[in-house]
Amino acid sequence: MPKTSARLLALLSLLQTRRDWPGTLLADRLDVSLRTVRRDVDRLRELGYPIAAVKGPDGGYRLDAGTELPPLLFDDEQAVALSIALQVTAASGGGLAEAARRALNTLGQVMPSRLRHRIAVLRVTAVEPPAAGPAAPVDVGVLAAISAAVHTHEVLRFDYGSEDADKTLRRAEPHHVVTRNGRWYLIAWDLDREDWRTFRADRITPRTPNGPRFTPRALPGGDVATYVTGTFRGSDGTTAGWPCQGTVILDLPAAEVALYTREGIVEEAGPHRCMLTLGAWSWASLAATIACYDADIEVVAPPELTEAFAHLADRCANAAAGRGHATSRTQT
Numbered sequence: 575m576p577k578t579s580a581r582l583l584a585l586l587s588l589l590q591t592r593r594d595w596p597g598t599l600l601a602d603r604l605d606v607s608l609r610t611v612r613r614d615v616d617r618l619r620e621l622g623y624p625i626a627a628v629k630g631p632d633g634g635y636r637l638d639a640g641t642e643l644p645p646l647l648f649d650d651e652q653a654v655a656l657s658i659a660l661q662v663t664a665a666s667g668g669g670l671a672e673a674a675r676r677a678l679n680t681l682g683q684v685m686p687s688r689l690r691h692r693i694a695v696l697r698v699t700a701v702e703p704p705a706a707g708p709a710a711p712v713d714v715g716v717l718a719a720i721s722a723a724v725h726t727h728e729v730l731r732f733d734y735g736s737e738d739a740d741k742t743l744r745r746a747e748p749h750h751v752v753t754r755n756g757r758w759y760l761i762a763w764d765l766d767r768e769d770w771r772t773f774r775a776d777r778i779t780p781r782t783p784n785g786p787r788f789t790p791r792a793l794p795g796g797d798v799a800t801y802v803t804g805t806f807r808g809s810d811g812t813t814a815g816w817p818c819q820g821t822v823i824l825d826l827p828a829a830e831v832a833l834y835t836r837e838g839i840v841e842e843a844g845p846h847r848c849m850l851t852l853g854a855w856s857w858a859s860l861a862a863t864i865a866c867y868d869a870d871i872e873v874v875a876p877p878e879l880t881e882a883f884a885h886l887a888d889r890c891a892n893a894a895a896g897r898g899h900a901t902s903r904t905q906t
Contacts, residue, residue, distance in 0.1 A: 578614075581606065585614050589625065589637040590680050596634040611635075624684070637683055650689055651714045657681060657693045658717060692718055712758045712776045717751065719780040720760050724748045729785025730762065732778045741779065746771065747788045750798045761801060763791055769859050770794060772802070794855040816853025818860050820879035823872040824848050831867065849874070857882035 581604060588603060589595060601608045615625050615635055628634035660674045660681065685693060723730040730748045735741035746762035753759070758775035770793075794817060795801040824831060828848035832840045838852035850867075854860035861882035864871060873880045 578617075581610075582614055582617060585611070586618060586623065586637075589635065590683055594628050594634050594636050596630070600635065650692075653681075653685065653689050654692060654718055655714050658714070692722070716775060716778055716780060717758065720748060720775060720778065721751050723780075723784055724751060726784075727787050727790055729765065729788055730760075731781040731785055733781065734773060734777055734779075736777055743781075744773070745785065746773070747791065749790060749793060751775070752798060752802055759802070761793070761798065770801075770855050817855060818857050818878070819851065819853040820857075820860055820864075820876060821849060821851045821874040822864055822879070823874060824850055824864075824867055825870040826867060858885060861886045 584604060585600065588600060597608050597611055601611045604611065606614075619625055624638040626636045626638045628636050657678065660678045682690070682693070720730065727747075730746050732744055732746075733741040734744045745765045746760075747765065748760055748762045750761045751758065752761060760773045760775055760778065762771055762773065763769070764771040793801050823843055825847055827846055828840050828842045831848050831850060835850070835852075838850060841849040841851075843849045850864070852860060852864060854863060857878050860879060865883075865886065871883070873883065
């Protein structure tokens, strides 16, 4: 017969693998008497495990959700943080992924009811970065609030900006919470800017209550990993992965443009001119981004980018004239 400590761990492991266990079956699996099973169950209860007796012809036992997390005690925020860490490990696909999934199941079985809903709405995707980067601490409550809005499809209202900068009020339809390169991000459709945005979670301060429910939009690229990979600059500095890519000539020196270009390719095109290749998730967004360089622009390719600039010009002209609505054009 195994030692008591080893037997208790084996009993606990069995209780975690299915909902109800007949006492006789437990005794058979552990190769002990039914009386020993009863004593071991009592020992586990003394350690804080909420094991309930199940009525029936053979009797039995069930590991229920408890008021604490035995045998260690965690506060609410620690329990949520543990769930997030396990989800990231499980989603990473590494060597510990399967163990993390088993640990998540174990955690869920003994999770207090007051936390079960908070953790149920936490769905995190881990996107593998090309290289390690600096971590940015995020308040667990912020992650929980963002994830809850993603789960319930409710418009998220939040102040956005770093601590030493003026924050702006944003309204967005939250789509997914991701972690990449040591930082947390919210992928969302920005209602005021009418485009997809990726927000750093450590710069988000949620406002309550949330806005109305919405029908989720299709994410550009088809899946969250493709979107995030395209959003951040690749290790080779190219714009690969963007569905809309264009090339223009700017009346600015290449060295000056390169200082303000986090993504894309900048090439010399003369003493005071450069060729810029850039990508975005929409032609309208790409045209607006290039216009921010505040220089004369010559479109090289493709025709869709020329059309986007014409659409942007209409909007700007109407805004300057106080008409409010630009001429309707079809944009992809």
